[in-house]
Amino acid sequence: MDLLSTNCCLRVKSRSPYFRAASQFLGVDREICGCSSSPNFFTKLCCGHGGRVKALAGQNQTKRLRKRGKFQKTDKDLPQRVQIQDEYDGVDATLISGVDYVEDGNKMPSSGTSDVQSTSVVVPSRTAVLQACTVTSGLMGAVGVLIRQVSHFAAREGWPVLDCSADITFSFELWHLELIAGSVILVSSCRFLLLKTWPDFAESSQAANQQVLTSLEPLDYLLIAFLPGISEELLFRGALLPLFGVNSTSIFVVAALFGVLHLGSGRKYSFAVWATLVGLVYGYATTWSSSIIVPMASHALNNLVAGVIWRYSSNSSK
Known part of the structure; x- marks a missing residue:
């Protein structure tokens, strides 16, 4: 059991680019996580705080896509659920936010059956x-x-x-x-x-x-x-x-x-x-x-x- 915990922790650290940020967020040194064999420690880090790591991954992925210019905000009042695929470790991070993102001015499906479509007309204030x-x-x-x-x-x-x-x-x-x-x-x-x-x-x-x-x-x-x-x-x-x-x-x-x-x-x-x-x-x-x-x-x-x-x-x- 100790060996399985250590291997899982090391594998997540090596494959996920968010592990370093997550360990800093949780106040845990990565070297300690890398050589710890305690099942309680691994359960607390990888299970008890899994929601934080998942949310942090989704937020960093959204920021990275925003910097590349792939997404832009639209003025929507109701919160929408955007599914973001983690391109590094294959983890689906679900981010709940109060805005939608539209890719390249085209339609992108949001939650339910509604679609978001941007307009090409610039409306001044x-x-x-x-x-x-x-x-x-x-x-x-x-x-x-x-x-x-x-x-x-x-x-x-x-x-x-x-x-x-x-x-x-x-x-x-x-x-x-x-x-x-x-x-x-x-x-x-x-x-x-x-x-x-x-x-x-x-x-x-x-x-x-x-x-x-x-x-x-x-x-x-x-x-x-x-x-x-x-x-x-x-x-x-x-x-x-x-x-x-x-x-x-x-x-x-x-x-x-x-x-x-x-x-x-x-x-x-x-x-x-x-x-x-x-x-x-x-x-x-x-x-x-x-x-x-x-x-x-x-x-x-x-x-x-x-x-x-x-x-x-x-x-x-x-």
Whole structure:
């Protein structure tokens, strides 16, 4: 019995890479374990503390796999049971933890029948989205105001420059409400039809909305809708459109520029085409009303309608 205990202890020490760490964890010198022949000592080390050695092996194996970049954390609240195969001594170490690990962004089975799947869309935090929206909108609005003021000063001094502030003003009349309502209904209806009939546009729109709107609170949608709507219209329809001339050519040029600048952040060329068509609607609404208030209100309300519908459909699907 003494010989069997000694041989088993020596075999575990020679084959398992975790024996040295386990002996230090238990406060036992490896030389003592190597030459001890007491069955009580072996039973206490290899049986009484077997759970600690097993858990320590699983933790070290997980750390090693994490360093190699094979696993990454995902945000799961319920504890999952991950089976880790010991590649040295063939021992199955079961590690109970509060997180799951996903290999290379693909699915890996967890306990039960559920699967874990990572997404390729990078979702920034709520603070990052709001800061980016505020800074970008502020810059575009400042450029629009600067162009209007410079053109006004240059035209007053007799330079061959159109006065942007004279052609497109901030005036508002009651019949403008009908124009705003018509623009919102037209743009929202066309968006709904394109989402159902144009898969590439639906995929592009879904990626953009998921990246920007996922982390936001419900009241944040007002900020995300109105800040870009006001600043973009101030720049494109309130400054560039009258600067190029209030005509159909200028409307198409500004709308095309508006569409190109909507590329990126998961949005493909289909989204740029859509933004160009929307720019045409806002451009004609601006020339018909001679007011920058009409495209601002239309743009902001369309953003809000699109965001609320996406939020509602996402919650319903979940």
